[in-house]
Amino acid sequence: MKKYLHIGLLVCIAFILSACSDDIEPTMESTVADFEFTTQDEDTLSNKDLEGKWWVADFIFTNCETVCIPMTTNMVTVQEKLDEEGIDDVEIVSFSIEPDRDTPEVLTEYADDYGADLSNWTFLTGYDFETIQELSIKSFKNMVEDAPEGDDQIMHGTYFFLVNPEGEIIKNYVGTDSDDIDLLVEDIKNVH
Secondary structure, three states: OHHHHHHHHHHHHHHHHHHHOOOOOOOOOEEOOOOEEEEOOOOEEEOHHHOOOOEEEEEEOOOOOOOHHHHHHHHHHHHHHHHHOOOOOOEEEEEEOOOOOOOHHHHHHHHHHHOOOOOOEEEEEOOOHHHHHHHHHHHOOOOEEOOOOOOOOOEEOOEEEEEOOOOEEEEEEEOOOHHHHHHHHHHHHHOO
């Protein structure tokens, strides 16, 4: 009888552990502030449009000579891996932190250069630097600093952010790290 009790206990523990692996371990707890910005197609996208959907956000600029290159390349990888998994209802939102330069036309060309599929990836502009800096810092806890004197390279964090259907940022991932990219895809698979 004890033998069966032990086996039953082991089965229960295994079930509990496997159920836990389906959950995302949050690293953040923040809500995205209201926004309504211009897309690369000169439409608008707001946080209200994203309600009820999982989405991934990042902060980039097209004139970036350093971290945005691997970040955007890795976001393309995220998009491709989700597509391979048949997950087509997750939105990707890239906020430009250089809105004066990054017009809708420039963002469209940038997306094309990287092979981004714009059916579920939106690039945003149409605000001033202070607005996007505030959204990045206050909602996403993501550093954005104006370029130093004599330089045109804006300082910013390199995170990707997973946002749940209620508009809550629940986890961040290093956007330049391939292991974190794989973890992001796994986490999205676990909520589908």
